[in-house]
Amino acid sequence: MNPTHRLETSKLCCSRGDRRLFRCLDFSLESGQLMYLRGPNGSGKTTLLRTLAGLLQPESGEVLWNGEPIQRQRDAFHNELLYLGHLNALKGDLNAIENLRMDGAVRGHAMDEQATWRLLGDIGLIGHEDLPIKHLSQGQKRRVALARLWCSRAALWILDEPFSALDVTAVNTLQAVIRNHLARGGMVILTTHQEVDLTSGTVCCVTLGAETPEVSHA
Amino acid sequence: MNPTHRLETSKLCCSRGDRRLFRCLDFSLESGQLMYLRGPNGSGKTTLLRTLAGLLQPESGEVLWNGEPIQRQRDAFHNELLYLGHLNALKGDLNAIENLRMDGAVRGHAMDEQATWRLLGDIGLIGHEDLPIKHLSQGQKRRVALARLWCSRAALWILDEPFSALDVTAVNTLQAVIRNHLARGGMVILTTHQEVDLTSGTVCCVTLGAETPEVSHA
Amino acid sequence: MLEALFWIVRRDVTIALRRRTDVFTTLIFFLIVVSLFPLGIGPELDTLRLIAPGVVWVGALLASMLALEQLFLADHRDGTLEQMLLAPQPLPVLVISKVIAHWLITGLPLVIMAPVLGLQYDLSAEALTVMVGSLLLGTPTLSLLGAIGAALTLGLRSGGVLVALLVLPLYIPVLIFGAGAVEATTSGLGGGAHLSMLGAILLAALLGTPLATAAALRVASE
């Protein structure tokens, strides 16, 4: 993962309904950096993440990828992006293997069945391959959704509360994967309400909740 | 809350699909006690909680409320029960006040608007009364769902991962409410993957994951 | 118990009125279906008058069936249904209140609209009256019967179409007597017998279906 990337916002300002969530948010994130987004319930974390991914239009201001607005280079940006929201984006009627393979194909890199099996091993779901996703438990579903991280080629990961519903083991494995990604020059933006080791001593920490968000670089 | 109650299971055995989740689960819980249910993802916590609430039929064994099987006294048991699952049971098109009032009415104790407003204050949602629930954030939705605890008259609370999506403040408030309920002689059964103060030194701790679950009384 | 019934009706009607379109769309679907036939069949008034009772009744049936899917679906998805199952009230009563609300939202407007559509097909005043009567007796039955189907298919992916499949066979007697009443009137035989038959079916449905629906709901949310 040689090329270095850069995600910036300039004077980003978002509102939902008639409520202004934050304004004048400026930060920049480079390859190898983790951004930890904090804030109480309803402070606009999800809104910000969706805006960064290009799913929402900001009220004003811009999101820049390598110096250019993301709307103007949608396909290139999406090629480098992996977004995981509150929803798992899994088909309840297909099993884990089918889900992962088809997901890869839409994303532009089809996987063979072998690779998918290995992936299932990584996320600790061996023995559950043949079950339709809808019959898995809450945490197991989340694991399958997160399996995308294991085989991702994207540089930028945007993760909205990735640790929710995971048990202690899974939380630790996930942290290891994220660390690994950062070490290889990836970028990660995440938000969580749980205390995890990963976020202590983060490079860039954005706290929402006040009118103008607080950005602190460690 | 004078009368003391007692929830017991005898030789409870559950399976989903072709997988036996646990068997021979025997425990009993009395007024004023908290039961903390633990186990990795997919170990059957949700299954057990739904069985205890009477939403699932166990494969064998029985759930007893004050010594009698719950199927034989459904209305009486449900009168004393409050179950909150992974889903929030809120109407996306109604706002928080309407949701809470109508929920109360179905449960048999209608609230007046005053009471509901106070409730909203308790859960920290003042200023969001007029928004349809579907426009609230993940954590705000969860808070509204949990508001039922504040005005509940039920003796037994069954809570499936109540802390998920809540921020730190809300987690603490919720713990206080649960403690309060226990102090007044209520019973609580809960499961969570997060570390919270409440569960350290619990009276009764059931750990799923092995063939026969481990029950430890402190 | 009655209070819970009242509150559920009130809640559902409030939700429907909040998005006023809900009431109108069933209605407009009915309107569109009934208006489509002349486009497919051709504009001759003689033919149209002949098929009018059938078309209006089939239209009403389809419209009320389409709306059926929503009956428990939202409640199921957001967990309200789970809470209803756990409520200390007899489930059939809760079911009845859901059905009443559903009929108020989707059935009643159809009944009111039908005469206007009948005019498009050049029906006589007498035939129109009988048509309204038959719909007034028939559509609640449709809602009651439909509730069973809605409960049975709850949470299945192909909900909408599956409901249709389960429910249409049950609807056929209502359709035959309903359209029959109007036809009998236009052909001068008088629709009284058909109408009283519809009334009888309604009574039977009112007594029997809530129990079946309640049972189906318990099964569906296992």
Added chain:
Amino acid sequence: MLEALFWIVRRDVTIALRRRTDVFTTLIFFLIVVSLFPLGIGPELDTLRLIAPGVVWVGALLASMLALEQLFLADHRDGTLEQMLLAPQPLPVLVISKVIAHWLITGLPLVIMAPVLGLQYDLSAEALTVMVGSLLLGTPTLSLLGAIGAALTLGLRSGGVLVALLVLPLYIPVLIFGAGAVEATTSGLGGGAHLSMLGAILLAALLGTPLATAAALRVASE
């Protein structure tokens, strides 16, 4: 790009086949609607032959419209749609693949089934051939146009019925030419002109609608 198209089609068809009912229910809905009319109207063969093209086409239209709601709904609800919007592929291509899958699941079975139903109405062999042809050209257009409505109403509570309202006016030309083709054949005029018109509409829809649908999808998942 084509690979993604292929995989999406494959995924959707797999899901549909997994719950085999899905394919059958649209079909059976069609079957039931078409069979209901003789019940509502009466069994005279002359009348029936007269209304057959209209009834079959209206039935096909309603059936394919009913299935429409599901087109993007499941994807929207479980977050797959979000991922599609973020995929490094042109969205209109993904839309087309969704529509192709939808047509294979819901449209094609109708086309295959139609002749059998036409027999019930005593249509001639020639008329049946033209009917199949018109459906083959017409139902993909219905799916393409319907996709716009499905995308616009995505996530709105009154989804199913609202789709009907938005989409039916767009369907009317297809209905008129489709039923017209069969009628022209039975009345000895030949349905060629109608069929080529249907083909032209299909081409136009193929070029124009995916863009509109993609735009609507982006709007819907804001």
Added chain:
Amino acid sequence: MQNRLINWFKFSSPATFYPLAGRLAPIFRVLAIVLIGIGLYMSFFVAPVDYKQGDGYRIIFIHVPASWMSMFIYLVMAGWSAIGLIFNTRLSAMMAQALAPTGAMFAFVSLWTGSFWGKPMWGTWWVWDARITSELILLFLYLGYMALVGATDDRRRADRAGAILLLVGVVNVPIIYFSVKWWNTLHQGATIRMNGQTSMDETMLLTMLIMALGFWAYSIAAAMVRIRAIILEREAGAIWVRELIGERA
């Protein structure tokens, strides 16, 4: 040039358009009352009795202008939508939404007066004639648009979804018109056309034109009042709205 562009965008902001609409509305209201008044007088007292249809033909003076308006308003709405989608102006969607109910009303009036004309002329309230059918579809398009906008809570989404629908629908309008014509084999249209008697009385034509202008003014006035309501609804949080209402309250 640059200057003019800026001017344009100035009026495309709700805050500046609100007072402008407030000034325009009464002008058109008066205009509408005067024109419709004159039109009504002329249609009842000046225009002569038709030799064939007697007094029944007087329905034409509202029927035809209402039909024209219903189609014209739809086109205008589609135009606003296109502008809104291209230039991303907030006002254009509001404009379309302000016009929709009036357009639907005129479509309804056209159908209603048409059937009240059809009953004495053809002996039936309704005929599945080409023109009538296309007018009915137009009404459906209006209703569909309003239902869609009404069912969408999120304003931005409602604006853009409505615009897409209108643009798709406008493609449909000519198609409907011609295809329905093709489908129609019953040439009831011959009765409708008065072009046959090209000697359409000049006073009749004049009356119809005056009525049409009156309806025009009415539509503008209604749209201006409605857009003010819509602006207030949407900008309820804005300071200028608060101050504006504050003065009065």
Added chain:
Amino acid sequence: MSSILEKLNMGKYALYVWGSFGVTAACMILEPLLLRSRTARIRHQIARLNRLETNKR
């Protein structure tokens, strides 16, 4: 007087002519009235929001 009555009779077309003009008039009067109530409602709402805010301060 009788001539006006005759005029109002519209030959034998009274029902149709007055039915048309009446409904049209009703529509065109009703619409502004509805609009007015809508505007008033919104103004009230905004005034309430104003009061709420001044109270808070």
